[in-house]
Amino acid sequence: MTATYQDLPVYSTGCAPIGLMTRAQLRDGGRRLRPGQKARPQAWLYCMPRHHHAPLYTLEQTTPQPEPTAAQLSALAAGRAAWWKQRACPHCDSIHKGWCEQEFMSMLREDHEAAAGWARKVLGDPALVVLDTETTGLHDGARIVEIAVFGIDGSVLLDSLVNPGVPIPAEATRIHSITDDMVKDAPSFSDLLVPLTEALHNRKVVIFNRDFDKRRLAVELHHHYRTRYVNLEKPRHGRRRIHPAARAWLAAQSWEDCAMGAYAEWCGDWTWDYEARDDEPLYRQGDYKWQPLPGAGHRAADDCLAVIDVLRKMAADASR
The missing domain is CATH 2.20.20 (Anthopleurin-A)
Structure with a gap:
C-alpha cells in the first residue's frame, strides 16, 4: 500500500x-x-x-456468473455478426483502416471493364467521328497546323494542313514534321470552319486528348470570330474571355469522354499520390498514368486511325 x-x-x-x-x-x-x-x-x-x-x-x-442460455448465446452471436457486417470491409471481410489489396484489385478490374464497355458503346455509334489536330506547340496560345476528322469506320471526312498564320517552331516540327513551307499555301482555319462544322454536325466527337484539342479549337475559333464580330462581354478579372461565338460553337458540338482517360483506366497503370491522407477513399489516393497513343504517327490522319485501333482493342478485351 x-x-x-x-x-x-x-x-x-x-x-x-x-x-x-x-x-x-x-x-x-x-x-x-x-x-x-x-x-x-x-x-x-x-x-x-x-x-x-x-x-x-x-x-x-x-x-x-450464471451460464448463458441458448437464446442468449444466439442473440449475442447475432449481435456480433451484425456489428461485424456493419464495420467489416466488403472486399476482404475484415476490419481495417483505409483500403485493402482486394479493394484495390477490384477497383482496377471495374475501371478496366468500364473502359472496355465505353469503347464498345462508342464503336456501336455509326455517327461518331474521331478528331485530331497537330499544333505549333503545347502552350496556351498554340495554333493548329493540321486537322483531321474520320468516321468511326475509317472514312475521311476532313484531312487538311492548316496555315496557322505564325511560324512553326523547330521543336514542333521535329515532332510532326510539318514545316512552314508545307502550310504556306494551305487554307486557314477560317477557310476550314464550314467543312469542319459540317463534318461534326449531329455527330459525337471522340478525341484522344480531348481537353488539349478543345482548347486549340477554342483559340482558333476566338481568332476567327474576333476579326468578324465585336466581343461585347465585360472583361473578367481584367482579361477578356474567349469570344462568346466561339463558346457557342463549342457548346453546339457533342463531345464524348476523353479517349486518353478511358485508355489509361483500361491499361490500369496506377500511380500513388504519397501526399494523400491514409483515410481518404482509394480513388483519391492516386490516379491512372496517362498512356501514349499506340501507333501514333504525329500526323492528324494517322492519329485518328490510331485512336480507332485503340478503341477496337479496348472493346475486344473486356476482362484481364
Missing part, C-alpha cells in the same frame, strides 16, 4: 492482497458483483501507464 484514495487504501500493480480483485479478474473467474456492490469498492489499484485507479472488490460482494 502506497497511499489512500477516497479514504480507501491504494495498491500498486501486483501488490494487492489475494482476496481483492478487479471486475475484470472477477469476470475471468466466473463471478459478478451483486446488485448495489459496484459503488462499494474495498480498495483501489493504481494502474500504469494511464495513471488511473481501478476499484477492488472481495468475493463476498459477488455471486457466481
